[in-house]
Amino acid sequence: MYKKSFVYLVMTGILTVCLVGIISPLAMSKVRISMWTAFPEMFEFEKSAGRRYEKLHPNVEIEVTLFPQRALDEKAAAALPAGEGPDLIDFHKIGVYPYHAAGLMDVVPSDVAEWARENLPAFVFNANVDPRTNRLIILPLYINVECMYYNKDYFKEAGFTTLPEDIYEQMMYAEKLVKYDTAGNVTRAGLDLRLSGGASGTAQKFWTQAMCPYGVRPIDPVGDKWRAGYDNEWGQKALKYYLDAVHKYKVESLDIKSDAEGFGLGITSMFQRESWVMAYLRDHAPEINYSAFPMPKGPRSWGGGGTTIGLSVPKSSVHKKETWAFAKWLLNDENSVRLFCEAGWQPIRGNVDYSEVYKVFPAARVFVEVLNTPEFKLFDYELMPAIDEIHTRIAERLMVAFKKPELLDPEKLAKVIDDMANETNRILADYDLLAK
């Protein structure tokens, strides 16, 4: 008896080993691609795209994980230097650039980069090329073009038949659209501006809304270094635009809910934001009758923000070729349309037929047109490590400045801009990037 069970044991053992030996090569041959993303809407889109890709390529398995907002930043900071990152990261360029500078990321392979050069808008391609190595460092997937949303009912009520073309007209429209109550408080803002909020968003919106029309930007490249770019009368005029809106013409108030929420509640008439607001309004405020127009022109230039967010592959990734193939596949025509419809973010490609999208989101047409208009100068954030800190510091100072009506006095205004620029330069000096 003892001998019989022993034989059975040995036979089972051999059988198991054989089975494992047969199955594991099959399992091993599956290519696993893990992907991290920071935005819930992109997460849903990428998950479903992953499933479709798996059907097309049965030997590939795609796993997408969502790390909301700051979490992706921190997670990358912890995992990438230790070589434990994912195969593919969906993150914005300035978040990924420090890891590039530290040599932890793979550059886009030349065939994919060539395809990108042909199919993506020129400024996008150029903005994502590392000036030192002249290689594309991130494969842009979607873009944050800012346009002005406006409430069509309120515009009709005020008797407007055309849309504002420059910033002065915009202020005039705002003055007609604003509504007050008996105590003089603003109950409906004519022009909604981002006056407060966490982190650096306030500075970035300020850049598009006010700095851009006056032709300035937070930092200017000087050779291979940088310097604060708004330390002049145009920077002061940019801040004055906001202060005028809040304190002189009183078309906006600090006490009104702003952003998509304010617009969805019907207490603002126009505001600047990216394309995802359309999905938000569809879900939360379908009764609002809205459309969009491009950012108005300014006395010195016409343009707005267009930061790109894209896909990058760390050096620690195992199947780089398959990962880049999947990344490139995510940018094809069908996926671009799906991205727009499902996630609401605007895909990077301008040369795709988006008529499917226009049926769901008619205002999307404006966003795509802006992307394809060469006169409209889209800017992207600069490729340098201190950008987040610079924007956050500017945002903090701006938030303080917006609350002070006494800054309508030009001398005080000049001092505020001066202090802000000194701080920006100091941060640059800390990183040894200040131009002399």
Add this chain to the structure above:
Amino acid sequence: MRLVSLSDQRKFLSLKIDMKRNTNSIVKKKFYYNWLGRPNSLKRSQVLFILTVFIPLIALFLIIRIIPIVTVFGISLTNLHLIRPVTKFVGIRNFVHLLGDEQFISSFFNSVEYVVVAVPLEIVLGLTFALMLNRKVKFESLYETLYFIPYILPMVPVAIIWKWFYTPGSFGLANYLLGSLGLPYVPWMSNPKIALLITIGIHVWKNLGYFVIIFLVGLKNVPNNLREASKIDGATNWQTIRLIELPLIKPIILYGVVMATVWSWSAFTEVYIMTQGTDISTGAEIQVLVYRLYQEAFVFHNMGRGCAVSLVVFLISLGIVLLEFKILRWKER
């Protein structure tokens, strides 16, 4: 029958012969036990206990508390950055930078304001409610419970709720209440002074129950005969309170003041929640020191400067606590 086998007998015999041989020729050796002591002795048992329990605990204590506190000093003198690969010693550059940083200075004063407003409010209100509850009130435990509930709640939902309460314009409940009384709306979020005060209000609301309870317990411990004796002597209620009860709970008041100070100085969560959000938020003016610490270290990834801020938080917290011990102990005389 012999019980022992022949082979065993032979073994014993040879052993006996061996032993006899040995005892004749060698000197009696001294037998030492190793450092653990006799087996089953008290010493061994105690040493084992310490080894398996105390040493790991102390090691953990050192790693979790002492080493971090000490290395804060060290790191604040470097430019340690989470992503930059090379760290170098930079001396007091971080501190110099902080002193020149307007936002840091304003955060500092915000923290000071936090302590100056929150601590007296918590202590005075806590004492008041505790004294009220100490008067043989019916349903005392119900009131105790109601006061104490905010203390055990997590801060994040609490801050979100209060933020919603203070929404500016006509959407906020606070403004609605003011409006229904005929008073004008208050710019809760857009006026930084008011915004800081409402944040401190959230902090006080949440912690008040703790102080009510500890003062109440202290008051209950005052022997009843003292109170009755003073009544017989003809003292009014207020005199009894002032001259008998308050001095007797002095140590508890000291403890309360110290705790309140440490908590207000290191407040973070409520400030974090109030300054986030794109639709409405208080903006950057109400930032406190610990928020700045978080921002420098975990947003900008600048650990060196973050530790410099931590050092300021730690040293001043220590200083205030020592000061309070001195002042309130002195009064005891």
Add this chain to the structure above:
Amino acid sequence: MKERIGQTEVQKKKISISRVVLYVCLLITSVTIVMPLIWVIFTSFKEKAEIISIPPTLLPRIWTLSNYIKLPKVAPFFLFFLNSIFICSVSTFFIIFGCSMAGYIFAKYKFKGQTFLFFLVMGTILVPLQAYLIPLYLIVRSIGWINTYRGMVFPLIIMSSGIFFLRQNILAIPDELIDAARIDGCSEFRVFWTIIFPLSFSATAAIAIVNWVYTWSQVFIWYLVVANSEKLFTMELGLMYFQRNYVTDYGGIMAACVLCLLPILAVFLALRTRIIEGVSFTGMKY
């Protein structure tokens, strides 16, 4: 006889004005303090239109559970709840045994450096976590415990004030009792388990309760900094991150807040006296 009856008549309770004022004050203040909670609970059952209507109503006209029903779709709140419970339980477990054993050693043992170590422990009682957060984070990061349960629980397994408190408590246990047990042949572990632990149980329970409340409600910054993936979020953290999905949905966010508050509130109402005792006594024995 008559006089005595007269005296007892006079001693009948007088309801004085000051009493009335006292009761009114207490009632008003306690209701004001609890009012926000009550408001939130009612709001979470209202429909969206009613929430933003003016004038606002206290009780919902239409009671609806829709805010709660859509909660799981937004975020896995049950997972967050389990995470919170797990972390708090593990931390409290370590505290119960660690602090009482350490308290026993500090109270009843004599060895070199004991007073120094004890003063060290005492000195760290008043140091808030925020003061040494950064090096702690760096240490946990270097052992690779960021974004793991181990990392989240790590600093919560030591409680200096717990050690202090239990030492004071165990000092009161008579030495003769312990010696008697030792003479009877108990090992130190048995002495601890059968004598010290039961006798100091009320103090240990107080510490455990305080620690539970602390890790549930008052540690936020550490979880914020360590937990980077959704699977590890505690309820507070989950609520904060998923606020974004709720931008105009007041009902939804109030329901999420209520969900976050409910567990600790339920525990509190059940163990009310024990919790209040525990929290107050740990402050008293100085």
